[in-house]
Amino acid sequence: MNNLIELxxxxxxxxxxxxxxxxxxxxxxxxxxxxxSLMGPSGSGKSTLLNLISLIDxxxxxxxKFNNKQIDFDNNKENDIFRSNNIGIIYQQDNLLxxxxxxxxxxxxxxxxxxxxxxxxxxxxKILKLVGLSNRLDHYPNELSGGEKQRVSIARAxxxxxxIILADEPTGSLDKKTxxxxxxxLKKQVNSNRLIIFATHNRFFAKKSDYILEMVDGNIKSxxx
Ligand SMILES: Nc1ncnc2c1ncn2[C@@H]1O[C@H](COP(=O)(O)OP(=O)(O)OP(=O)(O)O)[C@@H](O)[C@H]1O
Ligand SMILES: [Mg+2]
Numbered sequence: 001m002n003n004l005i006e007l008x009x010x011x012x013x014x015x016x017x018x019x020x021x022x023x024x025x026x027x028x029x030x031x032x033x034x035x036x037s038l039m040g041p042s043g044s045g046k047s048t049l050l051n052l053i054s055l056i057d058x059x060x061x062x063x064x065k066f067n068n069k070q071i072d073f074d075n076n077k078e079n080d081i082f083r084s085n086n087i088g089i090i091y092q093q094d095n096l097l098x099x100x101x102x103x104x105x106x107x108x109x110x111x112x113x114x115x116x117x118x119x120x121x122x123x124x125x126k127i128l129k130l131v132g133l134s135n136r137l138d139h140y141p142n143e144l145s146g147g148e149k150q151r152v153s154i155a156r157a158x159x160x161x162x163x164i165i166l167a168d169e170p171t172g173s174l175d176k177k178t179x180x181x182x183x184x185x186l187k188k189q190v191n192s193n194r195l196i197i198f199a200t201h202n203r204f205f206a207k208k209s210d211y212i213l214e215m216v217d218g219n220i221k222s223x224x225x
Pocket of ligand 1: 014015016020022040041043045047048049
């Protein structure tokens, strides 16, 4: 199994009144074909870690490699293109664009990855069908339920067939039944060329992953489920 993401001596310090060392020399390898849950108390650094892996934030020191290629954190343009093509991100709050309907929210992500409009629209329709939303294409985010919004977010995250899906408490604001549906839909997106990392406080979902990762004192402790 290939190591798709490799973290080496990864540190993150937030410089504030008092420097806050959140991630401390993390060394970890994530493999394709697996789903990882990321647990740990509030403030333990889960979102911080996901923001580094999604290249939204920069580490204080240390390396991130994707498929053995080292990320240059100073090359924002290249990293934005890399993210569009390889990383799908899902947040707790849906993060959809409020002035665009479900179909537009998904196909804009395809356009951002350099695809033509016709292709982007057709593919978005197919993916929205896959997540059970064919009858909600023209609904704006404020005309969708919480679960439907997360389905659109999943569709948007997978439209460019990313190798990596990062989800930060994707079911955190949903009721139990909807959470289970969204988690099942997310889990279905793992394939041999893709890995998923999801931060969660829900041990029931964590136990359904391949590995449970716990943030302990700024580091990752891994358990094979
Ligand atoms: N931009 C920032 N500047 C300063 N401190 C920050 C910043 N972002 C996060 N922190 C601090 O870093 C620590 C880790 O935050 P993080 O959001 O990664 O926690 P988390 O594990 O995701 O928590 P939760 O489960 O509540 O989402 C927290 O103590 C937080 O206050
Ligand atoms: Mg968080």
